[in-house]
Amino acid sequence: MRDINQIIVHCSATPPSMIVGADDIRKWHITRGWSDIGYHYVIRRNGVTEAGRDIEKAGAHAKGHNEDSIGICLIGGIDEVGKPDDNYTLLQYNELLRLINFLKITFPIKLLKGHRDLPGVTKACPCFDVDAWYKFETQLTF
Numbered sequence: 001m002r003d004i005n006q007i008i009v010h011c012s013a014t015p016p017s018m019i020v021g022a023d024d025i026r027k028w029h030i031t032r033g034w035s036d037i038g039y040h041y042v043i044r045r046n047g048v049t050e051a052g053r054d055i056e057k058a059g060a061h062a063k064g065h066n067e068d069s070i071g072i073c074l075i076g077g078i079d080e081v082g083k084p085d086d087n088y089t090l091l092q093y094n095e096l097l098r099l100i101n102f103l104k105i106t107f108p109i110k111l112l113k114g115h116r117d118l119p120g121v122t123k124a125c126p127c128f129d130v131d132a133w134y135k136f137e138t139q140l141t142f
């Protein structure tokens with residue numbers, strides 16, 4: 001098993017009206033020439049988590065941080081005209097919290113980051129402050 005010590009949260013950069021999931025993202029990523037979907041988990045608009053890439057394999061979601069991380073993708077993150085937008089459903093937020101807490105007791109996770117919080121990243125992904133959200137929800141810090 002590889003060393004896993006951080007969780008990185010992403011978005012699919014799709015508008016709320018677009019109902020997609022892990023199978024769709026897998027197709028998009030394979031079209032790019034990747035071997036599989038880049039994320040380990042996808043949280044759909046209805047709050048259902050779908051498995052992406054095998055957790056034992058490094059993902060392809062955050063350059064320079066794939067070897068030791070788990071990538072979670074929330075479906076949504078842009079508005080209908082393509083601007084970054086924190087538009088996730090309450091079901092998605094609740095599921096994200098459950099999934100993070102599950103992973104935290106399963107792996108020695110030391111860091112929780114939004115994609116945009118990584119050094120050198122200029123994207124808005126996942127379009128909300130993951131650190132502040134987690135602290136607010138749990139009163140805990142990583």
Ligand SMILES: [Zn+2]
Binds near residue numbers: 126
């Ligand atoms: Zn991302």
